[in-house]
Amino acid sequence: MAFSIYDFSTLTRAIHDGLAAHLSPLGVTAVEWVLVGLVLIIFIALFGLFLVYAERKVCAFFQNRLGPMRVGPWGLLQTIADFIKLLMKELIQPKRVDKFLYNLAPFIVIIVPFLTISVIPFAKGLQAFDFDIGIFFITAVSSVGVIGVLLAGWSSNNKYSLIGAMRSGAQIVSYELSIGLSLITMAVLAGSLQVSTIVAEQSTGWFIFKGHIPAVIAFIVFLIAGTAETNRGPFDLAEAESELTAGFHTEYSGIKFAFFFLAEYVNLFIIAALATTMFLGGWMPFHVGHLEGFNRVMDFIPPIFWFFGKVFAVIFLIMWFKWTFPRLRIDQILTLEWKYLLPVNLVNILLMTFIVMEGWHF
Amino acid sequence: MAEPDKIKTEEFLINMGPQHPSTHGVLRLLVTLQGEVVRNVEPHIGYIHSGIEKMCEALGYHQIVHLTDRMDYLSAHMNNEAVCLCVENALGVEVPDRVKYIRTIFSELQRLASHELWWCVMGMDMGALTTFFYGLRDREKILDIFEETCGARMTLNYSVPGGVMFDIHPNFRKRVKDFIKYFRKKLPEYDQLLTGNVIFQERTKGIGLLSLEDAIAYGVTGPSGRASGFACDVRKHHPYSAYPFVQFNEALDTAGDTFARYRVRITEMWESMSVIEQLIDNIPEGDYAVKMKGVIKLPEGEYYQRVETARGELGVMIVSDGKKNPYRVKFRSPGFSNLSALNHITKGWKIADLVAIMSTLDLVIPDIDR
Amino acid sequence: MTNEELKTRILELAPDAMVTDGKQYLEAVIPAGVLHRVATALRDDPDTAFDYLFCLSGVDFPEYIMVYYHLESYRHKHVVVLKVKTDGRDKPKLDTVADIWPTAGFHEREVYDMFGVTFNGHPDMRRLILDEGWKYPLLKDYADESRIVER
Numbered sequence: 029m030a031f032s033i034y035d036f037s038t039l040t041r042a043i044h045d046g047l048a049a050h051l052s053p054l055g056v057t058a059v060e061w062v063l064v065g066l067v068l069i070i071f072i073a074l075f076g077l078f079l080v081y082a083e084r085k086v087c088a089f090f091q092n093r094l095g096p097m098r099v100g101p102w103g104l105l106q107t108i109a110d111f112i113k114l115l116m117k118e119l120i121q122p123k124r125v126d127k128f129l130y131n132l133a134p135f136i137v138i139i140v141p142f143l144t145i146s147v148i149p150f151a152k153g154l155q156a157f158d159f160d161i162g163i164f165f166i167t168a169v170s171s172v173g174v175i176g177v178l179l180a181g182w183s184s185n186n187k188y189s190l191i192g193a194m195r196s197g198a199q200i201v202s203y204e205l206s207i208g209l210s211l212i213t214m215a216v217l218a219g220s221l222q223v224s225t226i227v228a229e230q231s232t233g234w235f236i237f238k239g240h241i242p243a244v245i246a247f248i249v250f251l252i253a254g255t256a257e258t259n260r261g262p263f264d265l266a267e268a269e270s271e272l273t274a275g276f277h278t279e280y281s282g283i284k285f286a287f288f289f290l291a292e293y294v295n296l297f298i299i300a301a302l303a304t305t306m307f308l309g310g311w312m313p314f315h316v317g318h319l320e321g322f323n324r325v326m327d328f329i330p331p332i333f334w335f336f337g338k339v340f341a342v343i344f345l346i347m348w349f350k351w352t353f354p355r356l357r358i359d360q361i362l363t364l365e366w367k368y369l370l371p372v373n374l375v376n377i378l379l380m381t382f383i384v385m386e387g388w389h390f
Numbered sequence: 391m392a393e394p395d396k397i398k399t400e401e402f403l404i405n406m407g408p409q410h411p412s413t414h415g416v417l418r419l420l421v422t423l424q425g426e427v428v429r430n431v432e433p434h435i436g437y438i439h440s441g442i443e444k445m446c447e448a449l450g451y452h453q454i455v456h457l458t459d460r461m462d463y464l465s466a467h468m469n470n471e472a473v474c475l476c477v478e479n480a481l482g483v484e485v486p487d488r489v490k491y492i493r494t495i496f497s498e499l500q501r502l503a504s505h506e507l508w509w510c511v512m513g514m515d516m517g518a519l520t521t522f523f524y525g526l527r528d529r530e531k532i533l534d535i536f537e538e539t540c541g542a543r544m545t546l547n548y549s550v551p552g553g554v555m556f557d558i559h560p561n562f563r564k565r566v567k568d569f570i571k572y573f574r575k576k577l578p579e580y581d582q583l584l585t586g587n588v589i590f591q592e593r594t595k596g597i598g599l600l601s602l603e604d605a606i607a608y609g610v611t612g613p614s615g616r617a618s619g620f621a622c623d624v625r626k627h628h629p630y631s632a633y634p635f636v637q638f639n640e641a642l643d644t645a646g647d648t649f650a651r652y653r654v655r656i657t658e659m660w661e662s663m664s665v666i667e668q669l670i671d672n673i674p675e676g677d678y679a680v681k682m683k684g685v686i687k688l689p690e691g692e693y694y695q696r697v698e699t700a701r702g703e704l705g706v707m708i709v710s711d712g713k714k715n716p717y718r719v720k721f722r723s724p725g726f727s728n729l730s731a732l733n734h735i736t737k738g739w740k741i742a743d744l745v746a747i748m749s750t751l752d753l754v755i756p757d758i759d760r
Numbered sequence: 761m762t763n764e765e766l767k768t769r770i771l772e773l774a775p776d777a778m779v780t781d782g783k784q785y786l787e788a789v790i791p792a793g794v795l796h797r798v799a800t801a802l803r804d805d806p807d808t809a810f811d812y813l814f815c816l817s818g819v820d821f822p823e824y825i826m827v828y829y830h831l832e833s834y835r836h837k838h839v840v841v842l843k844v845k846t847d848g849r850d851k852p853k854l855d856t857v858a859d860i861w862p863t864a865g866f867h868e869r870e871v872y873d874m875f876g877v878t879f880n881g882h883p884d885m886r887r888l889i890l891d892e893g894w895k896y897p898l899l900k901d902y903a904d905e906s907r908i909v910e911r
Contacts, residue, residue, distance in 0.1 A: 435889060436888065436889035439890065441872075441897065443898065444897055444898055444902075603811075604862075605813050607811065607862050608863045609813060609814060609863035620834070690781055691786065692782065692783075693783070703814065705815050706901070707815065707817060707828070707830075709819050718819045718820070720817040722814060722815040722817075726866060726867075726870075727863050729866070730860075730862070730866040731863075759889060
């Protein structure tokens with residue numbers, strides 16, 4: 029294929045062969061696991077820091093001001109300074125909390141993004157795990173995050189945290205349904221649940237163009253549900269400052285609070301990455317049908333740039349929502365899901381199935 | 391399956407304490423909740439009580455004007471004007487037309503600034519955090535105009551019994567006209583940002599209803615009362631200063647919900663701009679103050695003056711026994727009566743609606759506590 | 761209604777009242793015993809229709825405390841000021857009008873807070889602004905050594 033020069037699998041294969049020459053198969057697997065884990069952890073940490081900085085800058089530009097400017101050139105070191113501060117803070121633990129659950133909750137919340145990120149293809153050959161039920165795995169694993177939220181609220185022994193956690197939990201569980209159904213719509217179009225197949229299918233055109241009407245509807249629903257899932261934007265009642273309760277992470281300080289904070293931004297990245305993979309072609313360049321010349325030019329840009337470019341575009345869109353719209357009330361959030369998004373989703377799946385059966389897609 | 395009526399629920403008390411991002415000042419609300427629904431709201435005030443009325447009994451009539459700035463600080467000039475008018479009417483002093491025009495222009499500019507701050511805080515309470523910055527940016531322009539003439543940005547301290555303290559700055563006319571031209575373009579943008587937004591409308595339409603009879607019975611004046619149909623604009627019904635010389639409409643609405651209160655204030659901003667435009671080019675020449683005695687003594691009796699501040703009807707009652715200090719000064723503050731209706735309006739709505747209702751009632755707590 | 765007609769109406773309701781034309785508004789000094797009856801009649805009678813109580817204040821005089829009720833009618837736009845004297849300054853009591861005009865709920869609590877006048881029948885007779893245990897600040901003989909310096 030034209031972009032084989034940008035194939036990461038040559039790099040990974042070289043590492044694998046190099047290790048196999050020196051270690052037993054068990055040793056090779058163990059080292060590879062450790063390497064992949066390290067790469068993912070470092071990537072998530074760095075990306076989380078970067079996203080926090082990006083949010084502050086984007087928010088500032090919408091609000092007609094500059095944002096962090098003093099710490100480092102254009103405030104680039106601001107988030108690092110903030111995290112060093114959070115690390116050095118005293119871990120205040122109220123007396124009557126349920127100690128085991130209280131300490132467990134932030135870890136659950138931060139581990140879930142790791143699991144989900146491992147099946148996302150960043151570029152050709154750069155995918156940690158490639159199951160044949162990749163999409164199913166993603167929806168299953170991302171549901172575990174709710175447990176962390178509920179545990180945090182319950183174990184804090186504080187009625188405000190409990191109310192916040194209940195609201196947040198109800199919201200996340202409801203919107204997972206919409207996310208799952210949107211993903212299923214695209215799996216129907218692709219004909220497979222395996223993530224690498226889905227991306228490969230988009231080599232002649234992104235799904236959002238291929239699937240026309242149902243794909244666009246599914247994309248819009250996915251964006252709305254994704255924003256609600258991560259407790260962001262117009263759906264951030266559970267952690268809003270100007271509301272009564274201060275949210276489920278009131279009683280956490282220091283590094284544990286940093287976990288919740290980081291998890292929110294990594295979840296944002298995951299929603300954007302999923303949207304990119306399922307709707308916008310993953311790491312596939314922008315090809316137009318059979319215009320060979322145009323496609324070759326597009327192929328020159330490495331797939332990893334395509335991937336991150338699309339992800340940043342979606343992230344910017346989601347950040348734009350947060351700083352423009354007012355907040356919805358909790359009953360309005362739940363009404364939106366159960367009375368509007370869910371029926372739209374169900375009808376959309378039928379529509380997409382019909383279109384695939386009749387072959388009316390591009 | 392348990393039937394909804396037979397499920398036993400308990401009510402619990404929540405304290406929206408004196409320090410809270412959306413109570414607009416030091417106000418403590420004891421909210422009795424049943425799940426998400428508000429059953430009772432009990433305001434506790436007095437955290438910023440300064441004893442202004444008692445202090446006035448020890449000061450001269452020139453001095454009590456300076457205390458009124460700190461009551462409703464967002465309508466400081468209108469408070470000053472109220473006391474000055476009360477003293478002038480008691481003494482039968484007729485101020486020159488120039489003074490009337492200047493006082494009215496300042497009052498309307500201050501009303502614009504106050505409604506601008508209300509708008510940006512309302513957006514922030516609803517979650518649209520960007521409106522805060524847009525509103526304050528424009529308010530800065532008005533405050534700069536104030537500072538050039540009066541020396542102070544918010545607590546203007548400009549009116550005195552008999553006139554104003556100094557003449558307006560030569561740049562005043564031009565700056566005000568430039569600002570009005572600029573603001574006329576901005577207000578439709580702000581309208582679209584919040585008013586046209588579906589989420590905002592869902593959160594404010596039909597919420598927190600106040601009927602006309604209740605508005606009159608609770609004494610809810612100002613834009614909050616006018617949104618229920620209570621035509622109580624003092625500028626129209628008991629005109630003072632330069633209001634008899636201008637044409638403007640009283641902003642009324644009949645729905646009585648949060649959205650109506652919001653719309654009435656936006657309409658008032660348009661009307662204020664129209665009033666300023668009618669007056670700014672026609673300020674008559676003349677003195678900026680009438681010569682008053684050094685020590686003012688009012689004849690014995692009771693005097694009442696009503697003025698329309700940005701929050702509602704402010705009343706000043708001065709009881710005089712002929713000496714150089716007033717015997718009793720009573721300020722009828724609009725926020726006090728508006729707050730008394732809060733419990734009635736909020737019963738049965740949710741906590742998030744309580745925040746929306748409080749923002750549209752536009753309470754400034756020093757006005758309530760005095 | 762003109763001031764003359766209002767004067768006749770008030771004298772019908774309370775023959776012991778003293779009604780005069782003040783400098784701004786019609787003023788009526790009403791005996792404390794008939795306050796509630798007169799207030800209800802003034803609100804309910806369609807000719808007077810005083811439904812807007814816009815100011816309730818207390819003033820401390822040497823022999824008594826006077827409470828002023830500024831009333832306006834939304835329909836007819838006339839204004840009257842009712843003045844009621846308490847019986848002396850020792851534990852003064854008056855009837856409440858909070859059941860007639862709900863806004864008086866807060867205003868009467870403030871008068872109690874500042875002057876010590878209790879209102880019979882008030883649904884929530886508590887201090888509004890100050891803490892429990894303060895004396896009544898707006899009385900003329902209020903002395904507070906730690907906070908007020910007398911020269």
